[in-house]
Amino acid sequence: MFTVGSLFVLVTMALALVRAVRGPSVYDRIVAVNLFGTMTVVLLVLLGFLTDRPEFEDIALLYVLINFAGTIAVMKFVKYSSLAGPPDGGGGRGAPSGREGDA
Amino acid sequence: MEQAIDIVLMAFMAVTAIVMIRLRNLYAVVMLSGIFSLLSASMFVVLDAVDVAFTEAAVGAGISTVLMLGTLALTFREERPRRRRDLTPLAVVLVTGAALIYGTLDMPHFGDPNAPIHHHVAPRYIEDSPVEVGPPNMVTSVLASYRGYDTLGETTVIFTAGVAVMVLLSGVWRRRRRVAPLDPDAGRVSADGEGRPAHTETDP
Numbered sequence: 113m114f115t116v117g118s119l120f121v122l123v124t125m126a127l128a129l130v131r132a133v134r135g136p137s138v139y140d141r142i143v144a145v146n147l148f149g150t151m152t153v154v155l156l157v158l159l160g161f162l163t164d165r166p167e168f169e170d171i172a173l174l175y176v177l178i179n180f181a182g183t184i185a186v187m188k189f190v191k192y193s194s195l196a197g198p199p200d201g202g203g204g205r206g207a208p209s210g211r212e213g214d215a
Numbered sequence: 216m217e218q219a220i221d222i223v224l225m226a227f228m229a230v231t232a233i234v235m236i237r238l239r240n241l242y243a244v245v246m247l248s249g250i251f252s253l254l255s256a257s258m259f260v261v262l263d264a265v266d267v268a269f270t271e272a273a274v275g276a277g278i279s280t281v282l283m284l285g286t287l288a289l290t291f292r293e294e295r296p297r298r299r300r301d302l303t304p305l306a307v308v309l310v311t312g313a314a315l316i317y318g319t320l321d322m323p324h325f326g327d328p329n330a331p332i333h334h335h336v337a338p339r340y341i342e343d344s345p346v347e348v349g350p351p352n353m354v355t356s357v358l359a360s361y362r363g364y365d366t367l368g369e370t371t372v373i374f375t376a377g378v379a380v381m382v383l384l385s386g387v388w389r390r391r392r393r394v395a396p397l398d399p400d401a402g403r404v405s406a407d408g409e410g411r412p413a414h415t416e417t418d419p
Contacts, residue, residue, distance in 0.1 A: 122220065125227065126227070129227060132243075132246055132250055133230075133231075133238075133243075135243075138242060141242070141243055141246040142246065144250075145246050148253060149253055149276065152254075156260055159217070159220065159257075159261065162216060171265060174269065174272075175256075175272055181277065182276060185277075185280075185281045185284075186246075186280065186284060189281065189284040
């Protein structure tokens, strides 16, 4: 059962990787990286059970925290170009256009 | 099954690295480098190097992504197209890789109990560290006591680097905030159409 689960998780990781590589907009890539981090966490838990050592689940939990905080930091950088939040008087309406023309 | 997972993870890493080299959009490259370090962290977990995996996830996927995004906010988002092909880096990489592979030829096998590294100081750590130092985790005893000065030096280096980066970034941000209210176009320096500083998009 864990084997089948790992297979599905690996397929999902591949799909997220495809979206991160191709995704035309910034937000596609952010969601892809976030999904990839979540799938890494699930894969780590499944690996722990596959190798009969579920003690490493703590590490997976800490990965979840890092993934969450990292995604918030990336979103703030995309919107405000800094971690400090909106600049004084500038408001938050200056988000970059989501389109980035690249291959 | 674990070997299959290893192979798939390595394939993902190879694909990510090749795409990172080929893409010109630096924002996408930063995102892919986050994926790459998540993948290498999973590889470290598979190889039982859990502490290294944790450092890789925290530093590679967390802090360095944020630092690179901060750098992108100060510079350009697109890499300039290369003028001509230079074969020197390829030659350097090939020679270095060949030397490294040659160096692994007479290494002991992975997990070999007769390897020299398992006979030097490891028996003493295993037998005496609960009495000499105390903590039940031997890695903690080694890092905090047997190699305490080494750990102190590492922490000093990392702390100094962090302070230096914060000083550099805060100086630039403060200067820009002083310039911005006087002239909204002050930061709008277009570099031959290659790309503009990202903050021009946030001007009111």
